[in-house]
Amino acid sequence: MDQIGRSVRREEDRRLTTGRGRYVSDIVEGNMVQLAFVRSSRAHARITGLDFTKAQSMPGVVGIFGPKDMGEAIKPLSFGPPPESAMEPTMPCPLADGVVRHVGEPVAVVVADNRYIAEAAADACEVEYETLPAVADVQEARKNQVLVYPERGTNVAAVVTRKTGDGEAALKRAAHIVQETFTIPRVVGHPMEPRAVVASFDPVTGRLTVEAATQGAHTVKMGLAAVLDLAPEKIRVVVPDVGGGFGVKNRIYSEDAVAAWLAIRLGRPVKWAGDRLEEFLATNQGRDQVHTASLGVDEEGRIVALADHFLQNVGAYTPEPLIVPAQTATCLPGPYRLPNFEATVEVVFTHTPACAPYRGAGQPEATFVMERLLDRAADAVGIGRDEIRRRNLVRPEDMPYENGIIGRDRQPVTFREGDFPGTLETVVEALRVGTSPDDGKLRGTGIIDFMEVSGGVLFEICRLELGRDGVVSLFTGTSSQGQGHRTSWAQIAADRLQVPMDQVRVVEADTDTVPMGLGTFASRSTITAGNAIVQAVAPFLDKCREEVAALWEASPEDVLWEDGFFRLAGVADRAMDLRTLAVSRPLDAPLVEASAQFMDANTSFGMGCHGVRVAVDPETFQISIEDYVICHDAGVRVNPLLAEGQVFGGTVQGLGTAWYEALRFDAQGQPLNTSFMDYLVPGSAEMPDFRLVKRDFPSSSNPEGLKGLGEGGTTAAGAAFASAVEDALRPFGVKITSLPVTPASIFAQVKGGVRP
Amino acid sequence: MTEISMRVNGENRTVNVEDYWLLADVLREKLGLTGTHLGCEHGVCGACSVMVDGEVVRSCLMLAVQADGTEVTTVEGLGDPDHMSPVQEGFMQEHGLQCGFCTPGLIVTATHFLKENPHPTRQEVREALSGNICRCTGYQHIVNAVLRAADEGEKKAPSPR
Amino acid sequence: MKPLPFRYMKPQTLDEALEALGSGEDAKVLAGGQSLVPLLNMHLARPALLIDVNALEGLSTIEPSDAGLRLGTLVRHQTLLTSSEVRRAVPLLAEAAALIGHEAIRARGTVGGSIAHADPAAELPMVAIAKRATIGIRSASGSRRVPAEEFFIGYLMTSLGPDEIVEDVLFPMAPSPSGSAVEEFSERHGDFALVAVAAELSLGEDGRVARAGVAVAGAGPAPAAAREVEAALIGQASPEGVRATAKAVAADIAPEDDLHASASYRKHLAEILAARALERAWQRAKAASEAR
Known part of the structure; x- marks a missing residue:
């Protein structure tokens, strides 16, 4: 039975809806201790003293450890090989080694019987600081008056350039040039489950077992091996249920290293379950770019050139230094025909938490800049905002279309399939339906295009193993944080093995089951694991054929595989399915297993379009979304319902950045809104019901035609929302150049709220 | 103590x-x-x-x-994997959860809400759930789940265990 | 984050509670906990002793009388929404209570807790000001009543002494015919207001505004009575006239710039919301007058 393309419901939901999930913070082990970290209250300071006297004597405190106690383990964490090698990661030590570089950096750790005692003791630890000057704002930091790493002599960590055609110089050939400065602020990813880790050490085997809320089991394993000087095979990382990731759980963190070190040191299971404040202070954040960009178009609105100089605030530590800025630079041209392009980004250190990949990872920023410029250019030329896009989108007849930029797969960015103008038309048409009441509100629409870049990042391994009960176990290194991989991977395997879904058991993110895995990020898992699963099926069935041949005393070449049955060529009544094979094999028969490694050498591109209609109260500037249409090329949809969930969820996260979210810092680097009372995220009452229009084009970049789709919603929403709100506010002449678009920010532009 | x-x-x-x-x-x-x-x-x-x-x-x-x-x-008291409540079943059928971390709070809130308001509109559901943050789903499938449970409730009164 | 250790007591009588409160120990009163417990969890409140008043008898009463509607300190927000008594006597309270947080918050949060916490953006302190309510206060040494305007003195600051407890709030009845309305602006459903305005108008025999109570939340360190607006309202006899008085609200408030909004935006919102609240209050008063 065909399994791919069905909206199969997720089996884990029986557990997750009834409170039977197993998240890291739920794990209880005998003799377990819990951690709380003493965190820096300064953005930049030298630590001149640590006094644990008072805290140490509190009942229930097992011990308190500072960097000196950790000895050799105090060295910068290692992330592993960064895909962009132009710059080495700059990573923190597990506990700050003398200098703290952002508020919230771990300074010491309390081990106690429970988290209450640990927090109270951490509160009682005294840290003596010599406060140093700090800088949080990227434009301030670029002036190099306060240095994050004085030994570097500059806060500019790297400069990245992308150029095609004549680059910026071509602007002078344009009939119209629109230029703007755009700001996308610092935002916090906020998976609902804060980060957490449980580590335990078995003195008998000398192995460390770590259960972590992470997107990359092997990433954590390799990172721990490096910082603790352990052989990788001495470490097993297992990922239980994970409560969201969105990119920010895709690295080793200080807390992982400290928990693992303590598990070995104390010989007791150690749990650190972080809280919301720690998510605000000590987890990777995202965005934080300032662009000065110019778009030149000819008399008809056809793009002549795009030039962009931008700053990327990477915070004090950069686990993946250039991924985000390089991706922004690469994605700026979007799905358009763009002959001349030049982007230069300066990557800048500041005294703030790491700013690294967060859902979209540079794509939302690029899309916001490009789509805003197109809106401006349409106004300058005097054509509609949809018309300017119609005139510039890559057309089917242009494909394969190379835009001249080298992408993250180190290949030229190439659009091989799709009907971009058709997708745009579909959304334009859909958005025309529906009327608005005559209630005095201002209305506007935004229609924007985007390109979802998916996969193109290294490989995954899939191993298939036939169990004695006939169940096929599927092992891979990806890691679901809500995407429903267990269901989707089982669908792919069951489809190709021609077995019922419950005959496939998916085990992912356990480092003992596959030798290597990259994990789940960059909208790569369905492509990379999906193709690896398919490619493992053939050798697996070959092995099975040999086993069947042995049972039948036939030659393997005479065993055929048809419709879920092995058949003997020329013998009508000899047939055997996988389950029968499994139970028929003698007990001493060797394990039937096979694996495949799929190298995702070519990035897949999925073009999409968001159309949104908003209403704005002309007095208060309260915004409401009245209609929201999405068309998002997802290639082959393995599970359409789960795919839809990714698109809707991603779009709402994008609307968070568009409408509410910004983490603010004062001039001393103190974050100002570190609670859900002051940092708003989208709630159910304001979010729209999306209308999804499907136009899918299987990817030509991988054998199964798969595409990622987890990030496109986030990528598109900010540009679409800003465009619609600006359109509604035409009577006021409001120009939207920064996110989030709040009623207060609109008021600041209209000054007084009186329609001119 | x-x-x-x-x-x-x-x-x-x-x-x-x-x-x-x-x-x-x-x-x-x-x-x-x-x-x-x-x-x-x-x-x-x-x-x-x-x-x-x-x-x-x-x-x-x-x-x-x-x-x-x-x-x-x-x-845990509203149902178990073999005896899911209409709201829990609704969440599963409508894909009203992804990571599942916020889900217990939403299911408790929705269950209570449907007792008070067994035939809600979409906007009433959205307002009733507005004190529960979900970062994964975008809420639309959650609203579908609650409305599905409301429809189920019409067919047979839910029996809280 | 989780609370730091404290001692907890749950007195059975008010006297017992007041004695503990007056003992000199660093104590906090725990009612619904919806404002206090977040502060405990964030280590922003660090009391040595927590006095849980939820077991005290007689503090959850809703008593209408000639003097007004008396709400015991432990009346829950959700009760304000569902009580027909409240809706009849002080409809402004029912309308405002619907805007307080979410049902899970309203189920626990109390009238006295909200009044004593004195968040400048909170609904009930604003209604207390608009209604010229009086706060009944008890300590071991006696009791006193304080007008709401003297009770709220600054950001999260009240005239409540460390040994005192809010016992009740008395909301005077508006002379009929009257009408009231609340307008609130918040970014998301259930959030604290950026700015909110509560208004109540009573009409005289001549159909003109004879008495007005207007208060603004979220536009200064404490909820403010809009005295200039109130004065301008007297004698107004048309929706346009009533609306126009909202312009005077700027003189009644002193917001400051903060992370969420500029002072000028808060002033702007106060004026818009006052106009809307006043117009609706006027229409309701008019309808009440015509129904007589």
């Missing part, structure tokens, strides 16, 4: 607690009911929602000692 007694999901539970422990932590750590999650510990995200004497409360904003003598229902 104070000894408290609660009727939790239909069972009498007596436990010694520190006065300053939150109800959420006592449920999770002393009673093993880890379905109740802590997402913010300042009363905004709603992941820790449970019913106390029939009303939905934030268990991160209630001390465990305050729950002495009450009847507490957590997500």
Whole structure:
């Protein structure tokens, strides 16, 4: 039975809806201790003293450890090989080694019987600081008056350039040039489950077992091996249920290293379950770019050139230094025909938490800049905002279309399939339906295009193993944080093995089951694991054929595989399915297993379009979304319902950045809104019901035609929302150049709220 | 330490607690009911929602000692994997959850809401759930799930276990 | 984050509670806990002793009388929404209570707790000001009543002494015919207001505004009575006239710039919301007058 393309419901939901999930913070082990970290209250300071006297004597405190106690383990964490090698990661030590570089950096750790005692003791630890000057704002930091790493002599960590055609110089050939400065602020990813880790050490085997809320089991394993000087095979990382990731759980963190070190040191299971404040202070954040960009178009609105100089605030530590800025630079041209392009980004250190990949990872920023410029250019030329896009989108007849930029797969960015103008038309048409009441509100629409870049990042391994009960176990290194991989991977395997879904058991993110895995990020898992699963099926069935041949005393070449049955060529009544094979094999028969490694050498591109209609109260500037249409090329949809969930969820996260979210810092680097009372995220009452229009084009970049789709919603929403709100506010002449678009920010532009 | 007694999901539970422990932590750590999650510990995200004497409360904003003598229902008490409640079933069928971390709080809130308002509109559902943050789904499938459960409730009255 | 250790007591009588409160120990009163417990969890409140008043008898009463509607300190927000008594006597309270947080918050949060916490953006302190309510206060040494305007003195600051407890709030009845309305602006459903305005108008025999109570929340360190607006309202006899008085609200408030909004935006919102609240209050008063 065909399994791919069905909206199969997720089996884990029986557990997750009834409170039977197993998240890291739920794990209880005998003799377990819990951690709380003493965190820096300064953005930049030298630590001149640590006094644990008072805290140490509190009942229930097992011990308190500072960097000196950790000895050799105090060295910068290692992330592993960064895909962009132009710059080495700059990573923190597990506990700050003398200098703290952002508020919230771990300074010491309390081990106690429970988290209450640990927090109270951490509160009682005294840290003596010599406060140093700090800088949080990227434009301030670029002036190099306060240095994050004085030994570097500059806060500019790297400069990245992308150029095609004549680059910026071509602007002078344009009939119209629109230029703007755009700001996308610092935002916090906020998976609902804060980060957490449980580590335990078995003195008998000398192995460390770590259960972590992470997107990359092997990433954590390799990172721990490096910082603790352990052989990788001495470490097993297992990922239980994970409560969201969105990119920010895709690295080793200080807390992982400290928990693992303590598990070995104390010989007791150690749990650190972080809280919301720690998510605000000590987890990777995202965005934080300032662009000065110019778009030149000819008399008809056809793009002549795009030039962009931008700053990327990477915070004090950069686990993946250039991924985000390089991706922004690469994605700026979007799905358009763009002959001349030049982007230069300066990557800048500041005294703030790491700013690294967060859902979209540079794509939302690029899309916001490009789509805003197109809106401006349409106004300058005097054509509609949809018309300017119609005139510039890559057309089917242009494909394969190379835009001249080298992408993250180190290949030229190439659009091989799709009907971009058709997708745009579909959304334009859909958005025309529906009327608005005559209630005095201002209305506007935004229609924007985007390109979802998916996969193109290294490989995954899939191993298939036939169990004695006939169940096929599927092992891979990806890691679901809500995407429903267990269901989707089982669908792919069951489809190709021609077995019922419950005959496939998916085990992912356990480092003992596959030798290597990259994990789940960059909208790569369905492509990379999906193709690896398919490619493992053939050798697996070959092995099975040999086993069947042995049972039948036939030659393997005479065993055929048809419709879920092995058949003997020329013998009508000899047939055997996988389950029968499994139970028929003698007990001493060797394990039937096979694996495949799929190298995702070519990035897949999925073009999409968001159309949104908003209403704005002309007095208060309260915004409401009245209609929201999405068309998002997802290639082959393995599970359409789960795919839809990714698109809707991603779009709402994008609307968070568009409408509410910004983490603010004062001039001393103190974050100002570190609670859900002051940092708003989208709630159910304001979010729209999306209308999804499907136009899918299987990817030509991988054998199964798969595409990622987890990030496109986030990528598109900010540009679409800003465009619609600006359109509604035409009577006021409001120009939207920064996110989030709040009623207060609109008021600041209209000054007084009186329609001119 | 104070000894408290609660009727939790239909069972009498007596436990010694520190006065300053939150109800959420006592449920999770002393009673093993880890379905109740802590997402913010300042009363905004709603992941820790449970019913106390029939009303939905934030268990991160209630001390465990305050729950002495009450009847507490957590997500575990609304159904189990083999006997899911209409709301739990609705979440599964409509893909109303992704990571599942916020889900227990939403299911408790939605269950209580449907008791008060068995035939809600979409916007009423959206407003009733507005105190529960979900970062994964975008809410649309959650609203579908609650409306599906409401339809099921019309067919047969839900029987809370 | 989780609370730091404290001692907890749950007195059975008010006297017992007041004695503990007056003992000199660093104590806090725990009612619904919806404002206090977040502060405990964030280690922003660090009391040595927590006095849980939820077991005290007689503090959850809703008593209408000639003097007005008396709400015991432990009346829950959700009760304000569902009580027909409240809706009849002080509809402004029912309308405002619907805007307080979410049901899980309203189920626990109390009238006295909200009044004593004195968040400048909170609904009930604003209604107390608009209604010229009086706060009944008790300590071991006696009791006193304080007008709401003297009670709220600054950001999260009240005239409540460390040994005192809010016992009740008395909301005077508006002379009929009257009408009231609340308008609130918040970014998301259930959030604290950026700015909110509560208004109540009573009409005289001549159909003109004879008495007005208007208050603004979220536009200064404490909820403010809009005295200039109130004065301008007297004698107004048309929706346009009533609306126009909202312009005077700027003189009644002193917001400051903060993370969420500029002072000028808050002033702007106060004026818009006042106009809307006043117009609706006027229409309701008019309808009440015509129904007589």
